[in-house]
Amino acid sequence: MNEAVSTPSGSSIPRQVLDAVVVRFAGDSGDGMQLTGSQFTRTTAFHGNDLATFPDFPAEIRAPAGTLAGVSGFQIHFSSREVHTPGDQPAVLIAMNPAALAANIADLKAGGLVIVNTDKFTKRDLEKADLTSDPLEDGSLSGFQVVPVQLSTLTKNAVESLGLGAKETDRCKNFFALGMTYWLFSRDMALTEEWIQKKFKPPYDEANLAALRAGYNFADTVELFHSGYEVPPAKLAPGTYRNITGNQALALGLVAAAQLAGRPLFQGAYPITPASDVLHYLSTYKDFGVVTFQAEDEIAAIAATIGAAWGGSIAVTTTSGPGVALKGEALGLGVMVELPMVLVDIQRGGPSTGLPTKTEQSDLNIAIYGRHGESPAPVIAAQTPGDCFYAAIEAVRVAVKHMIPVILLTDGYLANGAAPWKLPDVASLAPIPVKFADGPSDGQEFRPYERDPQTLARPWAIPGTPGAEHRIGGLEKQEGTGNVSYNPDNHHRMTEIRQAKVDRIAADLDPVEVYGDDGGLLVVSWGGTFGSVRAAVDAGRTQGMKLGHLHLRWLNPMPPGVAEALARYDRVLVPELNMGQLAGLLRQRFLVDTVSFPKVQGKPFKVSELLARFQTLTSPEA
Amino acid sequence: MSTVEDTPTDVPQYQKKDFMSDQTIRWCPGCGDYSILSQVQTVFATLGIPKHKFAVISGIGCSSRFPYYMSTYGFHTIHGRAPSFATGLKLVNPELSVWLVTGDGDGLSIGGNHLIHVIRRNVDIQLLLFNNRIYGLTKGQYSPTSEEGKRTKSTPMGSVDHPFTPAAVALGADASFVARTVDIFVKEQRQVLTDAHSHRGCSFVEIWQNCNIFNDGAFADFTDRKTRDEKVLFVEHGQPLRYGTAEAPKGLVLNNRLQLEAIDLDSPEAEARVLVHDETNLLLGTLLARLQGSADLPVAMGVLYRVQRPVYEAGVQAQLDHAAAKPHAGDLARAIAGPSTWTVE
Numbered sequence: 001m002n003e004a005v006s007t008p009s010g011s012s013i014p015r016q017v018l019d020a021v022v023v024r025f026a027g028d029s030g031d032g033m034q035l036t037g038s039q040f041t042r043t044t045a046f047h048g049n050d051l052a053t054f055p056d057f058p059a060e061i062r063a064p065a066g067t068l069a070g071v072s073g074f075q076i077h078f079s080s081r082e083v084h085t086p087g088d089q090p091a092v093l094i095a096m097n098p099a100a101l102a103a104n105i106a107d108l109k110a111g112g113l114v115i116v117n118t119d120k121f122t123k124r125d126l127e128k129a130d131l132t133s134d135p136l137e138d139g140s141l142s143g144f145q146v147v148p149v150q151l152s153t154l155t156k157n158a159v160e161s162l163g164l165g166a167k168e169t170d171r172c173k174n175f176f177a178l179g180m181t182y183w184l185f186s187r188d189m190a191l192t193e194e195w196i197q198k199k200f201k202p203p204y205d206e207a208n209l210a211a212l213r214a215g216y217n218f219a220d221t222v223e224l225f226h227s228g229y230e231v232p233p234a235k236l237a238p239g240t241y242r243n244i245t246g247n248q249a250l251a252l253g254l255v256a257a258a259q260l261a262g263r264p265l266f267q268g269a270y271p272i273t274p275a276s277d278v279l280h281y282l283s284t285y286k287d288f289g290v291v292t293f294q295a296e297d298e299i300a301a302i303a304a305t306i307g308a309a310w311g312g313s314i315a316v317t318t319t320s321g322p323g324v325a326l327k328g329e330a331l332g333l334g335v336m337v338e339l340p341m342v343l344v345d346i347q348r349g350g351p352s353t354g355l356p357t358k359t360e361q362s363d364l365n366i367a368i369y370g371r372h373g374e375s376p377a378p379v380i381a382a383q384t385p386g387d388c389f390y391a392a393i394e395a396v397r398v399a400v401k402h403m404i405p406v407i408l409l410t411d412g413y414l415a416n417g418a419a420p421w422k423l424p425d426v427a428s429l430a431p432i433p434v435k436f437a438d439g440p441s442d443g444q445e446f447r448p449y450e451r452d453p454q455t456l457a458r459p460w461a462i463p464g465t466p467g468a469e470h471r472i473g474g475l476e477k478q479e480g481t482g483n484v485s486y487n488p489d490n491h492h493r494m495t496e497i498r499q500a501k502v503d504r505i506a507a508d509l510d511p512v513e514v515y516g517d518d519g520g521l522l523v524v525s526w527g528g529t530f531g532s533v534r535a536a537v538d539a540g541r542t543q544g545m546k547l548g549h550l551h552l553r554w555l556n557p558m559p560p561g562v563a564e565a566l567a568r569y570d571r572v573l574v575p576e577l578n579m580g581q582l583a584g585l586l587r588q589r590f591l592v593d594t595v596s597f598p599k600v601q602g603k604p605f606k607v608s609e610l611l612a613r614f615q616t617l618t619s620p621e622a
Numbered sequence: 623m624s625t626v627e628d629t630p631t632d633v634p635q636y637q638k639k640d641f642m643s644d645q646t647i648r649w650c651p652g653c654g655d656y657s658i659l660s661q662v663q664t665v666f667a668t669l670g671i672p673k674h675k676f677a678v679i680s681g682i683g684c685s686s687r688f689p690y691y692m693s694t695y696g697f698h699t700i701h702g703r704a705p706s707f708a709t710g711l712k713l714v715n716p717e718l719s720v721w722l723v724t725g726d727g728d729g730l731s732i733g734g735n736h737l738i739h740v741i742r743r744n745v746d747i748q749l750l751l752f753n754n755r756i757y758g759l760t761k762g763q764y765s766p767t768s769e770e771g772k773r774t775k776s777t778p779m780g781s782v783d784h785p786f787t788p789a790a791v792a793l794g795a796d797a798s799f800v801a802r803t804v805d806i807f808v809k810e811q812r813q814v815l816t817d818a819h820s821h822r823g824c825s826f827v828e829i830w831q832n833c834n835i836f837n838d839g840a841f842a843d844f845t846d847r848k849t850r851d852e853k854v855l856f857v858e859h860g861q862p863l864r865y866g867t868a869e870a871p872k873g874l875v876l877n878n879r880l881q882l883e884a885i886d887l888d889s890p891e892a893e894a895r896v897l898v899h900d901e902t903n904l905l906l907g908t909l910l911a912r913l914q915g916s917a918d919l920p921v922a923m924g925v926l927y928r929v930q931r932p933v934y935e936a937g938v939q940a941q942l943d944h945a946a947a948k949p950h951a952g953d954l955a956r957a958i959a960g961p962s963t964w965t966v967e
Contacts, residue, residue, distance in 0.1 A: 046964050236966045286945035288952050296739040300706035307710025426955045463677045463695035473698025
């Protein structure tokens with residue numbers, strides 16, 4: 001058994017202090033890269049760095065081993081300062097096989113460090129990765145610091161006393177790589193050691209521990225690296241923190257919203273990437289009275305959600321693009337019957353099955369326009385992983401107050417990306433008032449479409465309430481009574497009311513605030529690109545560009561002040577992970593000549609590509 | 623059985639008219655739906671449940687206008703999906719008596735998926751499928767229960783599809799209660815509706831319903847007073863499977879190819895051979911459900927199959943209760959903090 005090494009030993013290797021580092025772990029989808037990355041993230045967060053992560057994995061659960069199709073990556077950007085993005089270019093790449101090297105080397109910073117598992121560079125391995133020559137020998141890595149390590153052999157030596165089979169032995173090599181990485185960044189391994197002991201049964205706990213410690217000791221004793229690094233803690237606001245992904249925050253936000261409303265939470269869902277985790281997480285909160293219903297399909301999921309909303313629950317259906325398309329008809333019914341519910345769309349690359357595991361923002365149009373008939377619905381988008389918590393509460397608050405289905409957009413990047421999150425003070429979260437209708441006391445018929453004069457919301461009358469018996473449905477309603485009506489004027493009026501209900505939400509929204517300069521180029525973003533755009537605007541202003549940043553949280557209705565803000569700038573740039581959907585919406589609403597910066601590559605914006613675009617648009621010739 | 627807590631003394635003495643809404647009924651004159659509406663209203667008044675605890679949910683189609691004509695809670699939803707709306711409502715409001723109204727198009731074509739799953743889950747609702755073997759509201763196309771060769775506007779040369787037998791679909795989906803009745807068989811229909819209500823679980827009731835506009839007389843062979851006795855077998859648990867006229871009584875026996883066979887009950891020996899209905903026997907229920915009334919065989923009416931098995935919403939509630947009894951249950955701050963936190967001073 002190796003000795004525990006939880007602190008950097010007395011090695012003579014110098015240690016440099018860095019502000020920020022980007023590390024990428026890359027391997028086969030069976031190599032445990034996501035697990036390795038999340039352990040490194042946890043330790044880094046506990047160390048006090050600010051961070052952002054970008055897990056990037058294939059749609060196939062296990063593509064043929066060693067092929068480019070099967071490469072799974074996990075990138076983390078950590079810093080002693082504020083972090084908005086997972087980083088443009090890794091400075092350190094851990095490549096577990098030739099495919100992982102080939103798929104990721106183009107992203108590595110010039111002069112960057114690449115740790116390679118040389119045991120996986122046989123002729124056969126190279127062929128599987130479609131390589132005609134060995135990159136370790138053909139000079140193609142000459143611009144980088146290559147650290148060749150016999151990862152598989154060393155792992156085998158470390159665990160051989162435990163009597164594991166060859167396959168099981170090889171599975172421990174990600175912990176060997178993690179151990180080396182911990183040494184490289186002077187990290188305490190205690191958290192991961194504890195986690196391994198909890199997570200794995202004997203003898204796998206011992207094996208993984210042995211591999212982890214062997215990796216650390218190997219880096220230390222053979223003086224593998226020219227230098228070690230230290231990234232001191234960031235100066236985060238005082239408070240208690242945890243690491244959180246967007247989907248975790250979303251699930252907690254929905255639970256919190258239901259608690260604030262004093263009503264049970266109901267989730268109708270059908271498994272779909274990248275939304276399934278929300279179903280998994282919510283199904284663990286049954287102690288809050290959360291009912292999770294895994295339906296037979298997407299339509300059943302939203303139909304049950306509407307049924308539960310009618311029954312007085314805080315009702316939510318979670319899905320991704322294809323599911324939103326399937327739910328369209330039922331959502332139209334939700335608009336017609338004016339029941340409070342939330343549809344969460346965790347966007348992914350489309351159309352059709354598209355890029356299920358990659359991020360995109362291409363469902364803005366379907367959220368705003370994507371139903372038959374005149375069928376307006378409010379749309380809000382979360383902007384960081386932690387913000388998914390607050391956006392969920394806000395969506396529920398608006399749904400209940402205005403008696404309307406609300407669409408909440410997040411995306412695959414927010415859903416799976418992690419960041420340190422300052423815990424909210426639960427007591428300070430504002431309650432969500434819920435008032436159910438009583439039956440009329442004077443023997444009159446209950447009027448299910450009588451409206452609140454301010455919000456135009458109709459009463460929420462739940463079955464089981466004496467005297468409030470009423471019928472609702474998809475046929476047009478007579479204002480007031482809710483009876484079926486084919487009256488032409490009534491239909492026109494009800495259509496206007498349904499639009500006015502959305503418009504009146506804006507009265508509760510704070511006027512927009514533009515970050516940065518007043519004049520020059522205005523960059524408008526929405527949803528998950530907040531971090532990239534904010535980081536790029538900061539960087540551009542440091543370089544002397546005149547830049548403002550307007551981030552829209554509500555897309556429908558838009559908050560007060562957008563028109564005025566757009567008018568104050570020479571030019572308006574709209575970077576989006578789609579082909580210009582918000583750019584088009586802004587043109588339509590405000591007659592402003594927006595410049596679209598589209599990107600649909602399944603990846604977030606790099607700060608560098610945004611900066612280059614700012615440069616073009618702010619240069620005198622532009 | 624519905625789980626309404628109210629004791630009978632709290633419940634007003636209802637009459638049929640208490641369940642009639644003020645809306646004008648817009649079904650065609652002569653439609654079989656009128657009779658079903660009347661029987662449902664009549665039966666509701668007898669169940670001892672306060673009016674506000676009924677919810678009637680439908681999809682789309684002629685039959686699905688049903689909720690508008692009831693004075694209870696009602697929801698006219700979207701085509702084929704009523705079972706899912708009912709499931710959501712029942713999950714969060716298990717004490718309601720939820721009745722689902724669907725048709726052969728709504729329930730077996732566009733909504734076939736939801737129908738089998740609500741049956742499979744055994745959600746405690748009453749599912750009334752009005753089967754008229756035609757699309758009425760879209761003006762006369764053939765449906766998934768139309769007989770082969772059906773000539774309609776969309777099938778001028780006759781349909782080539784093979785039809786479903788709804789009761790057999792329900793049994794195939796592991797229904798815990800399957801019954802069949804006919805719109806104009808007033809007494810038998812009321813009994814079946816009452817039995818459906820008292821069953822705890824998803825009660826599937828197929829109701830043969832005449833569409834006098836687009837498929838008039840679809841069930842005439844079985845409903846005609848002249849032929850009814852010879853062609854309809856009313857099953858009753860524990861009773862022999864007998865039908866036929868007083869002069870020529872018949873009974874069903876199982877032959878050596880595991881098929882139901884009709885015999886004349888012309889001797890004590892023949893009487894002794896007749897099968898006794900056992901509503902808990904899935905094989906017998908399936909054989910009865912599949913009788914099509916051909917040759918000298920009848921069609922079966924009444925409760926074909928009934929067994930007790932766990933109810934979905936009760937299982938869901940049991941998990942919630944179990945979770946609520948755990949330490950730190952419902953501690954929001956603790957859930958938000960998750961497994962590990964750190965503090966920045």
